[in-house]
Amino acid sequence: MSIQINRQKCVGCGQCMEVCPGTLIEKEQGKAVMRYPRDCWGCASCVKECPVGAIGFFLGADIGGNGSVMTVTKDGQILHWNIHKSNGREVTIDVDRRSSNKY
């Protein structure tokens, strides 16, 4: 369970660094870098905070991950959770922040 930050996409705004509850992200040469990948809780706070969808969330191989990566893009109150599957398929689930969980 951890994140990977796309260096090309990262705009160096630092919002992911601010919000990480473990202070695990640092800046190197103007770009965010995941400094302690093994210490990530998997809360996805940074994934949701990133304004350019540069942070990918993945499951470690030890918990069944096989290389799929999830990013978030925002459209007002709608969060688009984009899952890029390792087989090349894409799945997007939209969640409206104004709607409650049904369960």
Next chain:
Amino acid sequence: MSKDFQVRRITTDVLIIGGGTAGCYAALTLSRDTELSIVIAEKAHIKRSGCLAAGVNAINAYITKGHVPQDYVDYAKKDAAGIVREDLLLTAAEHFNEVTADMEQLGLVILKDENGEYVTRGNRNIKINGENFKPILAKAVQAQENVSILNRVNITKLLTKDGTVYGAVGFSLEDEAAYVIEAKAVLVATGGAAGLYKPNNPGFSRHKMWYPPFNTGAGYAMGIQAGAEMTSFEMRFIALRCKDTIAPTGTIAQGVGAKQVNSRGFVYEDKYGLTTSERVYGTVKENQLGNGPCYLQTSGIDKEQEENLLKAYLNMAPSQTLKWIETGELPGEQDVEIEGTEPYIVGGHTASGYWVDTNRETTIHGLYAAGDVAGGCPQKYVTGALAEGELAAKAIEAQLAGNAKVSNEKADQTENDSSKKAVSSSEKIKKYIEVQAGQEIEAYENILSDHKSSFTAEELEEAMQKVMDEYAGGISTHYQYNEKQLKLADEKIDQLLALADQLAAENMHELLFVYELKERLIVCKSLIAHLRGRKETRWHSFNENLDYPETDENYFKYVNSRLVDGKLQIILRDIVKEGSYEHTN
């Protein structure tokens, strides 16, 4: 090379250590009610720090229509086999609905029916979108003028003298600076302790755990070292979770009515009982009997239910949704495998923490506790943490209003001998705490100085988790232990404490790692003493003592502890029945 710390000195009316749910709500209450100056010291950033970083699935403690707060007390009491503080449960329960309404005002989305009534989930829960619970709360706190927020400041020591707190010392994670904060009252709201035991996923995903891995028991450790009384550490919490992702099971169980079944398709939950600990215990036993793996029976749910589950998990535990999509095995097609986690020490689900009076004041005068760090009040969950933050804030307001009155009276009698004595004693206190603060800062400098350590904090953490796992009832021993094992665990933790004193750090983040390890070791020491103190098995799995496998009514008591002259003393206290509780000894 010795580091020269910059020392930042702050004087405030109220210091709140930890800006999670309870700490933030206490700050909000104080700032709405008073003009007091309030400082929050938070080791991360209040926007997403604490238990609610990813979100929360529901409001799990709410007084639904047709129920009263006492019903909640009765439920929690039964679930914990009587070892609860009814005064704490009742006062928290009386505020569940009011704090929920306040959060809705602040922007929390709560599901309502066509009549505008909250939609309930079972008897005590209501449905929400809890994804941005913490940012909503943090935003409200940030808008208050009299609250100063110190993000990335890690507090390591309480400044106390003669049983009264005067402030705290910590360090910045951003630069080489120490903070000495003097306060008239201090609220500790640092949460519970994770990472004591070897986790479910000890490798790359070691932090994919139920409880925030950044909650390292700092508040417990500081309190223990300052001589505060603690309660019920032996009532460990073990969560029943979705395998690997350690995502919640309640949403599935309550949301789509999924039962716990073993690999033979047998519904085993009725066989072992339905209390929180029995649900875990049943799963452990079924695995031991060769009937594993165990599952929540979701196969057969319809597409709409499936989609709702996928969305609900994105709002609190997105790894589970990713897992479903990644494997292509959606919950309608395949049951969800479940497992028990490693044990944690918390006051929000079970009852471990500071021994407080009804006002949430600890046994140290002026030091209050709220949320997971406060003991005696299990199943308080999020609304209970908010309620305790509010209750502690109100008590602090009353204490400081009382102090102000006394000091005005003193000012009116400046010629009075007793007031001269008071001035000289306050100078003595100032000097004493200055020395304590200086010693703590010197300790930071020593850890950061250029010296060799045989081990790293990470290596000692692994060693600690192995000891706790094997000798103090971790996953690998099915949460069971005996007296001989506990004795060994205690000796081995002592060895690790000695090694931890030699640790070195190269930067402020490594300094944090050193302190987090020490906090955990101190909590382990107390936990082992508590497990040894309860010579019975009161809650299966949570405290499963193989030398004393039955419940013993002689232990229908609280197991409390206090550090006296460097030694942990166990105190068995009678159950507090009703009414309010004040510290007497």
